[in-house]
Amino acid sequence: MVNIFQKKVLILAIYAGEIMMKNGAEVYRVEDTITRICKACRMDHVEIFATPTGIFVSLDNGGEDDDPLTYVKRIDGIETDLNKISKINHFSREFTTTDLSVDDAMKQLKEIDETKPYPIPLRLLGAALVASFFSLIFGGAPVDFCVAFVVGMFAYAFSRFLGKFDINFFVRCFCSCAGAAFLALVASSWIDAAAYQPVIIGTLMIFVPGVAITNAIRDFLSGSMLSGICRMMEAFLIAVALAAGAGVVLKLWSVIGGVFG
Structure with a gap:
């Protein structure tokens, strides 16, 4: 009973x-x-x-x-x-x-x-600040800071938009980073002082799976080997999606004759 x-x-x-x-x-x-x-x-x-x-x-x-x-x-x-x-x-x-x-x-x-997450405008601002300040850390100039602010906001908003259609996180990361790389390249070709490299790297940092990597290591240390392997593989695949999204756009830009800034 x-x-x-x-x-x-x-x-x-x-x-x-x-x-x-x-x-x-x-x-x-x-x-x-x-x-x-x-x-x-x-x-x-x-x-x-x-x-x-x-x-x-x-x-x-x-x-x-x-x-x-x-x-x-x-x-x-x-x-x-x-x-x-x-x-x-x-x-x-x-x-x-x-x-x-x-x-x-x-x-x-x-x-x-049922607690609601932070409002969308606040999360967009956070994503923009992450992208812009990381662009400075990776050698960007003040103009790159401004470009990364806009590109980072777009990339995060696009990712949230794709999430409404139940698209998995790997595809969302790929598409968002591809769009961010394209915008960074366009901006660098239109603005002489802008460089696409720090903008792209700064935007990618929004999606870097830091929590998954940290949890994987902590699970390994606590003896949860299966969970550690799963989370580490998740982090690896997300990293591949980020790199592939930006890399595909960079390659296509060079093939079609785009001029890097």
Whole structure:
């Protein structure tokens, strides 16, 4: 017979782990959060196996008459939202140290999951600043800063536009970087003082998978080898997409007789 309380705890723990995994948390952090939630509800036997594409949890009270409950949750699409991860960390600490009920905890998780990201104008501004300041770091001039500001904003906006059609992240990166490279080349050919190299590099930095690389290393160090390999391969493929998008446009520009600035 199914224990209703155990089922609620299992669904709560899985939901918390799902939110964390979908927003870029490390596997060991997801497993630790699920374990703490289950232990706080006096579930003595908890087994968790998490990967970037799925979470598997099994638990029971350890009694002779208890039937273990198992839940498998598939993870579709991973973004990066450190704000939600921080909120789940705070939630797990509150849940394990207070008398918060499972039903109230589920309401909090739903509120966290429905938290809206930063407004689009603010994210566009952030992307533009990333591209422009990185162009200066890589040897750009003040005019390159201005060009990268506009190109970076366009590249990020185009990526978000493609995302509305459920286009995978690799294709979005390829197309966005290809468009950014084309705009940088056009700008460098029209403006004598502008150089396309720092503009392109600065724009590419918007899409560099820094979180995936960091999480892959941390998963390796924590012993989650499968997750580390998956995340490292993800980062590698994204890097290939970035390089291919810019490289294809540079090659086509030279073939059709474009003049580099």
